[in-house]
Every structure is written in C-alpha cells, then in structure tokens.
Amino acid sequence: MKDHDGATQGACPFRGTRIGGAIGSEPQLDHWWPNRLKVELLHQNPVQANPLGPDYDYAEAIKDLDIAALKADLRALLHSSKDWWPSDYGYYGPQMVRMAWHSAGTYRIADGRGGSAEGMQRFAPINSWWDNGNTDKSRRLLLPIKQKYGAKLSWADLMMLAGTLALEDMGLPIQGFAFGRVDAWEADRATYWGPEGWNGKRPSEVGQGPLEGHPNQMVTRDLRWEGDVRSDHYDLEAPLANANQALIYVDPEGPNGNGNAQDSARDIRETFARMAMNDEETVALIAGGHAFGKSHGMVSADEIGPAPEGAPIQAQGLGWQNPEGLGFAQYTMTNGIEGSWTPDPTMWDNSYLENLFKYEWKQETSPAGAVQWTPEDPDAPKTPDAHVEGQMNPLMMMTSDLALKVDPEYRKICERFLADFDYFTDCFSKAWHKLIHRDLGPTSRWLGPEIGGTFIWQDPTPEAEYPPISEADIAELKKTCLTTGLPLRELIATAWASASTYRDTDKRGGANGARIRLAPQKDWAVNNPAQLSRVLSALEQVKSDFDAKGAAKVSMADLIVLAGCAAVEAAAKAAGHDICVPFVAGRTDASDEWTDAETFDWLLPVVDGFRNYRHPGIRYQVPAEQLFLDQAAKLALTAPEWTALAGGLRALDQNYDGSETGIFTQRKGQLTNDYFRVLVSMDYAWHPQDGEEMFDIRPRAGEGASYTASRCDLVFGSNSELRQLAEYYAADDGEAYLVRDFVKAWHKVMMLDRFDVAKERRRAMALC
Incomplete structure (x- = not known):
C-alpha cells in the first residue's frame, strides 16, 4: 500500500538517498571569512549549555558538601591502584599533583586567562595538548568521587583539591584550600593560545601528513618568539606565556630540545614571570614539584595514538593510546623523558636539590629518544622502579632542572633552599597556594572553612570600619x-x-x-x-x-x-x-x-x-x-x-x-x-x-x-x-x-x- 505521494508506508524516507550536510559538517564562517570579528565570543558558556540552570548557586550548594568525607575518599583513592591505569609506586599522589599543576599552570598575567577556575583542562584544546598527556586518566580516576558528590562539587575544585591533598599527604604543610571554582560547560573559544595550528603545526601544514609526537618536531618556536634565545632581543609574543604551543611552561629538554641548560633558564624566567611568578616562586615550584613522582618516556612518541580530541569514538574521550606492552605501568609514555628525580618519589624532602647540586650530570637519551641527564657518579643514589618490584634505576634530571644550577640567580635561591629546608618548604607551600588560587579572585569569592591567609596577589581591600552611607x-x-x-x-x-x-x-x-x-x-x-x-x-x-x-x-x-x-x-x-x-x-x-x-x-x-x-x-x-x-x-x-x-x-x-x-x-x-x-x-x-x-x-x-x-x-x-x-x-x-x-x-x-x-x-x- 502507498500513501498519496507514492512513498511506501513504513519505509525509510531516505532509502537510496545519499545523506550529507549534517549540522556542524559544513564549512564554518571562519572558513569563508577568517578575519571577521567573532562577536559571538562575548556569549560563551551560555545558560543553555549548563544543565544546572540559571538559578543554581554553587556557593549555596557547597554548604552541604561533607568536606571531611570528601578528603577521606580522596586519600583512599591516592593509596589505591586500578588495573586499567596502575598507580606509580602504588600511589596516585604525584599524578594528581601534575594534573592540578597543569590545570592551574595555564594562567597568564597579561590578560588573566587560563588557570584553574573553570576546569578548562576537560575541554579542547587544553585537554589534548601534548604536555597534558595522560591527564585524561587522572580525571577518570576521580570520576567516581565526582559522581558521589555531584553538583555539590565542581570538577575545577575537585582537581585542585586532589593535587593539594596529595601534597599534604606526602608531607608538605599546605596554606589552606579554597573552594569556589565554578565549572564551565563548553570549550573556551576566546583565549588566544598562539599563532600555530592544531597540535603545534603551522597553519599551512595542517592536514599535510600525520601529526608527529613531540611538540618540537611539530613546529619551531619562531611563530611566537622574536629573536634568538641567546640574544639581547628575545621576546615572547603577548599575551602568551608558554614557550611552545601545547606546553604548559617550557620544553623540559631545552628550547627546541637543544639540551642547553642556560637557554632553558632564559625560557623559564620569561614564561614563569608571565604566569605571575618571581624567581623565588619559580625555583620553589620547580624544585618542589620535582620532589615527587616520575617522568614517563618508554615508547617513541610517533607510536602513541592521537590525543583525546582526535581519538576514535570508541575511545570515549581517552587519548594517547599506547601500543607497547600493557600500554601503561612500566610502558607508560607521557612527555618522553624517563625516570625519577629522587630516591623517595612519594615523600616531601630536599633530596631533589641535594642530588642536583651534589652530582655532575651527563646527557643521555631516554627510550623515547628525549634528551635527559643522569649522574656521572656510578655510586649516586638510585630510585626504585615505579612498577617492577626490586628494580632500581638511575636518577634523572631534565635540562630545565639543570637550568636552576647554571643560572646565577636561580642558583643563589637553590643554595638558600639547601641551607634552610624549612624556608624552602614555606616558599613552595605558598607558591603552590598562589598557583592554584591565582585566578580565583579576592577572598570574598573563596568558599570553605580552610581558605588560609591573605596575600598581596589577591588584591585585598580592608574591611569597612563603618556602615555604608545611607x-x-x-x-x-x-x-x-x-x-x-x-x-x-x-x-x-x-x-x-x-x-x-x-x-x-x-x-x-x-x-x-x-x-x-x-x-x-x-x-x-x-x-x-x-x-x-x-x-x-x-x-x-x-x-x-x-x-x-x-x-x-x-x-x-x-x-x-x-x-x-x-x-x-x-x-x-x-x-x-x-x-x-x-x-x-x-x-x-x-x-x-x-x-x-x-x-x-x-x-x-x-x-x-x-x-x-x-x-x-x-x-x-x-x-x-x-x-x-x-x-x-x-x-x-x-x-x-x-x-x-x-x-x-x-x-x-x-x-x-x-x-x-x-x-x-x-x-x-x-x-x-x-x-x-x-x-x-x-x-x-x-x-x-x-x-x-x-x-x-x-x-x-x-x-x-x-x-x-x-x-x-x-x-x-x-x-x-x-x-x-x-x-x-x-x-x-x-x-x-x-x-x-x-x-x-x-x-x-x-x-x-x-x-x-x-x-x-x-x-x-x-x-x-
């Protein structure tokens, strides 16, 4: 039986028809008019994208959050290990510190963009920067906790708390912690992250062959840097703060992977200053952060699968699939450098600086082909393997670590930290507090019972000593x-x-x-x-x-x-x-x-x-x-x-x-x-x-x-x-x-x- 226009009833009306032109598949306005003024950027993250609705008040919701229970759940996670992503040393603490650091570390002082406040690490492009390799796994590890506390706890707060609690769990006294970061519900389309194309390629190179693994193989620095790293005229395009596209701070192997520590120091000083950190805070963050965990570089970068935004649909948002061995644990690949800085990577101590200055370091190549350094002294301490029981490995330093030793100003700060561990501890604790709260605004926006003290970088104003005018x-x-x-x-x-x-x-x-x-x-x-x-x-x-x-x-x-x-x-x-x-x-x-x-x-x-x-x-x-x-x-x-x-x-x-x-x-x-x-x-x-x-x-x-x-x-x-x-x-x-x-x-x-x-x-x- 046929209806009035001859189509068979019950049959697919598109039978035998080529289907195309689905919404989002067509060339966009930017394709036709790349220089147009994108006024729609003023209307990002609209209420329609937010399932919580326009009347949801996070400050009110968080009053019902059981913070003690939340911290207990996080500590239990830190000391666990999941089969699908085993923890290094049977402990997820350093991994959570890195995730939080890389979320907050996108902040830049020139325009106030980046930072931890909206949990933007969950979205492109940041979720797929090469330097954020495997942070997707850290967030999936936190997913059961996020599900448990639901709308009372934002992803942005959870990520920062996980990293901060891990530092405290490993022995660092913390300055406190403020809740109050409200999640975004869509990717940031307004922030200018640099002139390069996707994954660091020049715009003219996009689509010309497969993407390569290491950011320095993708594109040189000349699109964002003016002048040579060793010249007096050496400047990074404003408002950018990271040395290369897809990095958080600097290339750990040195500029363009050149292995030169003095060149690396120049990059570090420029980029950290643009992230609102002075020299002392910079050294504290690097030396403090590298007291924990390890770097991963067991597999060549060109063998690793695409980042989350380019991964196949069945990957369900997980990127960087590794084809070697188990694909994780002792086969993990992240930034290409392999090894740990200290003999005890899950404990707060001063061994990072002690070893950096006690030993001379020789250059070698990681299994992934990256430039790294190992002690010249064969009797230098060893570090336990993160997964193979009983195996001991040589210590590792990055070119960016040696920069702290060769730069005169950084060296003075390191020597003071070596002489006074308590002072170093206080400096790192305060620098971490600043790092994760820098874009949260004044204390009046901070939530929770442990917000800590008041610092000049919060732009404080005094309490009124008299009632407002009538x-x-x-x-x-x-x-x-x-x-x-x-x-x-x-x-x-x-x-x-x-x-x-x-x-x-x-x-x-x-x-x-x-x-x-x-x-x-x-x-x-x-x-x-x-x-x-x-x-x-x-x-x-x-x-x-x-x-x-x-x-x-x-x-x-x-x-x-x-x-x-x-x-x-x-x-x-x-x-x-x-x-x-x-x-x-x-x-x-x-x-x-x-x-x-x-x-x-x-x-x-x-x-x-x-x-x-x-x-x-x-x-x-x-x-x-x-x-x-x-x-x-x-x-x-x-x-x-x-x-x-x-x-x-x-x-x-x-x-x-x-x-x-x-x-x-x-x-x-x-x-x-x-x-x-x-x-x-x-x-x-x-x-x-x-x-x-x-x-x-x-x-x-x-x-x-x-x-x-x-x-x-x-x-x-x-x-x-x-x-x-x-x-x-x-x-x-x-x-x-x-x-x-x-x-x-x-x-x-x-x-x-x-x-x-x-x-x-x-x-x-x-x-x-």
Whole structure:
C-alpha cells in the first residue's frame, strides 16, 4: 500500500538517498571569512549549555558538601591502584599533583586567562595538548568521587583539591584550600593560545601528513618568539606565556630540545614571570614539584595514538593510546623523558636539590629518544622502579632542572633552599597556594572553612570600619559632587577609569579599593593623569567635608563611582531623559602596602576602544577592533552592552585625551543616540586617512558637520551583528532604549568586582 505521494508506508524516507550536510559538517564562517570579528565570543558558556540552570548557586550548594568525607575518599583513592591505569609506586599522589599543576599552570598575567577556575583542562584544546598527556586518566580516576558528590562539587575544585591533598599527604604543610571554582560547560573559544595550528603545526601544514609526537618536531618556536634565545632581543609574543604551543611552561629538554641548560633558564624566567611568578616562586615550584613522582618516556612518541580530541569514538574521550606492552605501568609514555628525580618519589624532602647540586650530570637519551641527564657518579643514589618490584634505576634530571644550577640567580635561591629546608618548604607551600588560587579572585569569592591567609596577589581591600552611607547620604553627596565645578565628563571619566580595569578572566581590577589613586594606575596615560589628579583632589575635599559632619563616612572608592553616576544622570537629563543611575555603597579604600604595583601594570589596556586609546609603545599584530572585543569580553559584556556603552561614552565625550575622534554629535556631553544616527546614516561617506587606522566621515552632499573616527568606532557599522544593534539604537525611538541600556551596562561595570554583594543586589535597579 502507498500513501498519496507514492512513498511506501513504513519505509525509510531516505532509502537510496545519499545523506550529507549534517549540522556542524559544513564549512564554518571562519572558513569563508577568517578575519571577521567573532562577536559571538562575548556569549560563551551560555545558560543553555549548563544543565544546572540559571538559578543554581554553587556557593549555596557547597554548604552541604561533607568536606571531611570528601578528603577521606580522596586519600583512599591516592593509596589505591586500578588495573586499567596502575598507580606509580602504588600511589596516585604525584599524578594528581601534575594534573592540578597543569590545570592551574595555564594562567597568564597579561590578560588573566587560563588557570584553574573553570576546569578548562576537560575541554579542547587544553585537554589534548601534548604536555597534558595522560591527564585524561587522572580525571577518570576521580570520576567516581565526582559522581558521589555531584553538583555539590565542581570538577575545577575537585582537581585542585586532589593535587593539594596529595601534597599534604606526602608531607608538605599546605596554606589552606579554597573552594569556589565554578565549572564551565563548553570549550573556551576566546583565549588566544598562539599563532600555530592544531597540535603545534603551522597553519599551512595542517592536514599535510600525520601529526608527529613531540611538540618540537611539530613546529619551531619562531611563530611566537622574536629573536634568538641567546640574544639581547628575545621576546615572547603577548599575551602568551608558554614557550611552545601545547606546553604548559617550557620544553623540559631545552628550547627546541637543544639540551642547553642556560637557554632553558632564559625560557623559564620569561614564561614563569608571565604566569605571575618571581624567581623565588619559580625555583620553589620547580624544585618542589620535582620532589615527587616520575617522568614517563618508554615508547617513541610517533607510536602513541592521537590525543583525546582526535581519538576514535570508541575511545570515549581517552587519548594517547599506547601500543607497547600493557600500554601503561612500566610502558607508560607521557612527555618522553624517563625516570625519577629522587630516591623517595612519594615523600616531601630536599633530596631533589641535594642530588642536583651534589652530582655532575651527563646527557643521555631516554627510550623515547628525549634528551635527559643522569649522574656521572656510578655510586649516586638510585630510585626504585615505579612498577617492577626490586628494580632500581638511575636518577634523572631534565635540562630545565639543570637550568636552576647554571643560572646565577636561580642558583643563589637553590643554595638558600639547601641551607634552610624549612624556608624552602614555606616558599613552595605558598607558591603552590598562589598557583592554584591565582585566578580565583579576592577572598570574598573563596568558599570553605580552610581558605588560609591573605596575600598581596589577591588584591585585598580592608574591611569597612563603618556602615555604608545611607540613601539620604547618597542623595546629598550626588548634589555636592555636581557643585564642585568639575565638568561632568571628568567625573564620568574618573569613575569609568576606576571600574573598567576589571578583568573577569581572573577577577582582578575594578572600582573597589580605589586603586586608581595609587601607582601605577594614577600615572597611566589612558587615565589622563593631570585630569585625574584634579578630580581626585576635588573628591578628596568632598570626602573630608562629609566625614567631618558626623558618624557617617564615605570611602573614596564609593565617592568616585557615585560622582560618575551623578554625572551620568545630569548628562541624560540634559538630553531630556530623567533617569536615576543605581548605586550600591560599601566599597573600601586600598593602600600602597596592599597593592602589588608591578603586577597591576599588566592591567594597563593596550587598546581601550571605549576611550579611543592605543598604547603607543606596543606593536599590534591584530586590528584594534579585535583588541576592543577582547576588552569587552574581559568586562563580561554582552554584545548589546558593549554597543550601548561604546556609543554612550562617545556621546559623553569620553576619549582619554579629549580628542574629537568618534564624537559624532553637536550635543557633546549629553547622553544621546547621535553617535549611532551618524554611524549608520547613508548621508555620510567614510574615507581612510593614511593607512586604515583613522577615518574621515564627510557628508555626501558636501554640507553639514564632518567627523573623524577610529577602527573602534567604525566596527559598529561594519560588522553585520554589531550593525543591527547600532541601527536599533539609531532609530527614532532608539535614544530611550540606549539610555536605558547604557545605565544598566554602566551599573554592571561599576559592580563587577562587588563580590561582597549578593547577585540580586548587584543586578538590581530597584534603588531607582
């Protein structure tokens, strides 16, 4: 029997038809237009990807976590061994330390990306970096514990706790441990990990033959390094921090596997500094970490199967399948170097440094063909084999270990650690604490009963010594700020400069603490130091007069933001919009003593599109609008918020130097939609000046105002997604929407670092 169009009922409608074009199989936009601005990066990790839903509160859930039971379960795992992945020395401790280290060690200070906070080691590309070989096995070992505690425990917290508990179990006193890392639910598509193609190949080489095993066989360093390792001009592309693609820090065999310890020291110093570690912390982490466990290099790299992202579907996410012997245990292959650094690889002691300095080391080759070192003295201590009972093996050092011995500054630190083991212990414990918490933000975000002390790298702010100012105080102070004689644009500029330092990537910066009063921020050119000094001086007087009246006190951090909010209200009123900009008090003022000025310099924007600023001393390899997008991402803005803030700040005359670039209005300083009306109008034509960095905008008819613009202006008209937003705000009724959305986005930026305030209140507009 056939239905009305002749198809046999019950039969497959695709019978005899070639099927193709499934979603995700087609060439993507990046294939056709590789240089397009990827606005969708502002909307990563959406609520739709999260099965826990938008109302899930990890801070509340973790209150029900039985931490004592969790630690007992982890200790039981550490002292076990599974047939499918046997533990070295019958103990998983060093393996868990490596997993945690390699997750947290992706952090880089230049843009705050990487680190432990979202458990990104579970996703590509990090899960398939060659340097992360077999960390997939560590996470599978933890899976039963994750299943037991479910949503009360994030993967990110579990991985860090496993490594930290292992260190404590092996004898290292720890500084404490903070929970509070909230898992991501999709891969990170925004972080720039380098110019190389997948697995380290040059983009032009991708797809040209099989991938090779060792990262140095894949590609040389010249795509990310400028200059020779032994030259005075030796620089790593910003914001990158790892020496080679697919490595966490440096090549343990030396740059490009050259076996040169002095060259390795130069790499170590550069990369660890970019991961926010000084020389002492660097030595402590290397010497402390290599007190435990072993390295694995029993099988040639070109025999190992693909990484997790390239593994066949039946591998179920496990990569690096090894065809030799059992494929694990004594046949394990990870980074290609084989052996242990110490005679007792599961105990915290000083034998790593003792052996490094007591013996001379000769170069040899591992079974996998990697460069490594062994003692010249045949009577040097031996280390037990991790799996073959009764077998003793020579000690091993990597080229990167010898770097600590040959570099003069590193050697001094090592000698101090050798002379004072307690001091070394304290330094390693603190450096580990910093490593795994660096991107977690201030202590107000940390959860659990054992968060440890307070450190300068947390950017601490003092506890308030007085209650927040009242609503009546807020109203009074707004009026006072507007009668100082300061232009509205300068009050707005100071508040924006203070708050917009925030980076959601590592929760640094922001208005709380009022560090815009302190070095280095007060001296940044983008903050117009002369103007800033004038505004701060006037606001200090407002604060002094207010504080002298009675018990109520106002912090400079609150006053800077409040003055900006009052100025935005006045600018909107001048344009015919009677609005109230919300304000939540409670900020406190930081001091120089609790400000790490050196690391705060990394928050200096290289391009600030909101203020039409470009750092004059930095060369750019990408267009300014790409860096503007990156700035919006670090401020956790959506595309509409980004657009509304950019257009609103232009209308409010917020260029850092007072220039006319992008000021498309004859009503400068009023909160209007003039910027968007000019930008999308076909009554104007756009003409590049020298090059394509600055542009002239002229009336086509030859009459009317002309303007200048930067790439950070024109992108809102040229990018198809941003243009839809610009046209929305340019409509006849768009000004009201712009004012509404600008105020919401302004309030969001002012509150980004207020982790001491509940989410609901941070988002609330109820105060108005």
